[in-house]
Amino acid sequence: MSNIQGLSNTFANGGVSYWLRDSGRPSVRSALTGPIEVDVAIVGAGLTGLWTAYYLKQSDPTLTIAVLEQEFVGFGASGRNGGWMSAKPAGLFRHYAREGGHASAIALQREMFGAVDESVRVANAEGFGEHVDKDGLIHVATNPAQLTRMRSNLKSLRQNGWGDDDLFELSPAELSDRVRVRGALGAYWTPHCARVHPMHYVQGIAAAAERAGVRIYEGTTVTAISPHVVTTDKGEVGARNIVQAVEGYTSSLPGQRRRLLPMNSSMIVTERLSDSELDSVGWNGAELLGDMAHSFAYVQRTADGRIALGGRGVPYNFASSFDRDGKTAQKAIGQLATRLRELFPGLGRTRLHHSWSGVLGVPRDWSAAVTYDPAAGIATAGGYVGHGLSGTNLAARTVRDLILGEQTALTALPWVNHRARNWEMEPLRWIGASTLYSAYRFADRREYETANPRTHIAARIADAVSGR
Numbered sequence: 065m066s067n068i069q070g071l072s073n074t075f076a077n078g079g080v081s082y083w084l085r086d087s088g089r090p091s092v093r094s095a096l097t098g099p100i101e102v103d104v105a106i107v108g109a110g111l112t113g114l115w116t117a118y119y120l121k122q123s124d125p126t127l128t129i130a131v132l133e134q135e136f137v138g139f140g141a142s143g144r145n146g147g148w149m150s151a152k153p154a155g156l157f158r159h160y161a162r163e164g165g166h167a168s169a170i171a172l173q174r175e176m177f178g179a180v181d182e183s184v185r186v187a188n189a190e191g192f193g194e195h196v197d198k199d200g201l202i203h204v205a206t207n208p209a210q211l212t213r214m215r216s217n218l219k220s221l222r223q224n225g226w227g228d229d230d231l232f233e234l235s236p237a238e239l240s241d242r243v244r245v246r247g248a249l250g251a252y253w254t255p256h257c258a259r260v261h262p263m264h265y266v267q268g269i270a271a272a273a274e275r276a277g278v279r280i281y282e283g284t285t286v287t288a289i290s291p292h293v294v295t296t297d298k299g300e301v302g303a304r305n306i307v308q309a310v311e312g313y314t315s316s317l318p319g320q321r322r323r324l325l326p327m328n329s330s331m332i333v334t335e336r337l338s339d340s341e342l343d344s345v346g347w348n349g350a351e352l353l354g355d356m357a358h359s360f361a362y363v364q365r366t367a368d369g370r371i372a373l374g375g376r377g378v379p380y381n382f383a384s385s386f387d388r389d390g391k392t393a394q395k396a397i398g399q400l401a402t403r404l405r406e407l408f409p410g411l412g413r414t415r416l417h418h419s420w421s422g423v424l425g426v427p428r429d430w431s432a433a434v435t436y437d438p439a440a441g442i443a444t445a446g447g448y449v450g451h452g453l454s455g456t457n458l459a460a461r462t463v464r465d466l467i468l469g470e471q472t473a474l475t476a477l478p479w480v481n482h483r484a485r486n487w488e489m490e491p492l493r494w495i496g497a498s499t500l501y502s503a504y505r506f507a508d509r510r511e512y513e514t515a516n517p518r519t520h521i522a523a524r525i526a527d528a529v530s531g532r
């Protein structure tokens with residue numbers, strides 16, 4: 065790490081995330097000790113699995129539910145993310161908005177707004193509301209091409225059910241009243257987003273599910289899923305229904321290597337800002353912040369006065385490999401640190417405290433889905449492409465309704481039982497993903513250099529090829 069400037073003496077790389085380092089593990093749960101029979105077996109103790117367990121138990125307290133987790137609650141993306149709980153559909157329901165028609169896009173959008181509020185409601189009701197702050201989300205454009213994209217983005221949001229109370233354009237002066245971003249040409253704010261401390265949040269849901277009677281087994285690795293049987297390294301679990309909730313880890317399950325691409329996302333967090341640093345940033349609220357670059361940066365001012373910034377880093381490794389512990393490549397840390405200092409030049413001397421990475425699951429058509437096969441009793445949910453904080457809540461309530469055999473507004477949503485085709489075989493998968501992100505980075509650079517208001521051709525081609 066010696067060639068990255070500005071690391072603190074206590075800098076850590078990996079170790080799951082800063083959120084884990086900050087919160088610690090409140091409890092260690094025991095592993096499965098032998099075969100069991102339950103009504104519902106859930107694979108994965110991230111937000112998808114835990115929300116599903118929670119809602120199933122709320123609806124039917126008589127159900128026996130076991131959550132099986134290879135490591136511990138929040139080990140995956142749910143304990144590593146940027147803490148943006150947003151209702152923004154970008155990359156989430158794209159396919160359905162385009163092909164399912166206007167009404168289905170609007171129905172999904174309304175449910176996404178609702179998922180943010182529902183998540184906040186449960187957090188408050190279950191006693192972990194102090195880790196969730198709903199202050200909205202700001203998107204900022206810092207070059208003319210980004211400004212053009214921002215305006216077209218606003219137009220398409222308005223066409224898809226966002227009204228005057230959902231979107232507010234901010235002039236550079238209005239933006240700087242909330243946060244001072246260098247080179248901002250324009251911005252917009254939406255109230256539909258909450259800032260969360262990811263590890264406290266996911267642990268809060270786990271505790272709520274346990275209070276309701278759900279049993280969580282940690283240190284228990286699932287090796288196979290077949291109709292009504294989950295095989296683990298600690299014994300078999302027989303279940304009427306099984307929920308596969310392993311998103312970015314899907315490729316490690318037998319027969320599912322090409323279903324979801326494990327996309328890396330990396331983050332850095334600074335040391336606590338001094339008063340003068342905080343003043344230079346001028347960010348006093350809990351709004352989340354994102355730019356309009358193709359290689360998109362997502363930022364939060366943490367509740368303890370740091371800046372956490374994430375981006376794609378090195379998005380995909382050959383043959384779907386990734387560092388389980390979250391150790392992040394120097395190149396990615398350097399890129400994120402540069403972006404931090406570009407956005408906030410007043411943090412030029414601020415030292416970094418921690419870096420980490422995680423994987424999220426990307427379907428071939430970039431569209432999240434919930435599936436259920438009643439004969440096999442197997443449900444899956446995931447592929448949220450970076451919008452899992454609210455997506456998991458909506459998916460979980462949808463899986464609940466499917467398992468309970470209820471026909472509801474949620475089970476009628478167009479992402480139910482949507483199946484994307486598989487990703488290409490290697491080395492095509494790696495060549496495709498690497499070329500795509502090189503094109504996006506090149507386009508970002510050129511858009512700054514040329515100040516041309518049109519999206520650079522390299523990014524337009526990449527969008528067309530990827531279906532993004």
Ligand SMILES: Cc1cc2nc3c(=O)[nH]c(=O)nc-3n(C[C@H](O)[C@H](O)[C@H](O)COP(=O)(O)OP(=O)(O)OC[C@H]3O[C@@H](n4cnc5c(N)ncnc54)[C@H](O)[C@@H]3O)c2cc1C
Pocket residue numbers: 107108109110111112113132133134135136137138139140141142143144145146147148149150284285286287309310311312313316328329330331362374421422423424425445446448449450451452453454455456
């Ligand atoms: C760095 C990063 C930043 C992100 N930022 C945001 C953000 O700001 N906003 C947003 O909305 N989304 C964000 N996301 C995406 C979001 O975090 C995920 O979409 C969401 O957390 C997925 O939840 P999940 O429960 O489906 O999967 P996960 O949280 O990944 O949980 C899956 C669990 O399954 C376990 N598991 C895997 N395989 C097995 C097995 N064989 N046996 C037993 N257990 C197994 C894993 O250990 C893991 O705990 C980000 C993701 C990353 C990586």
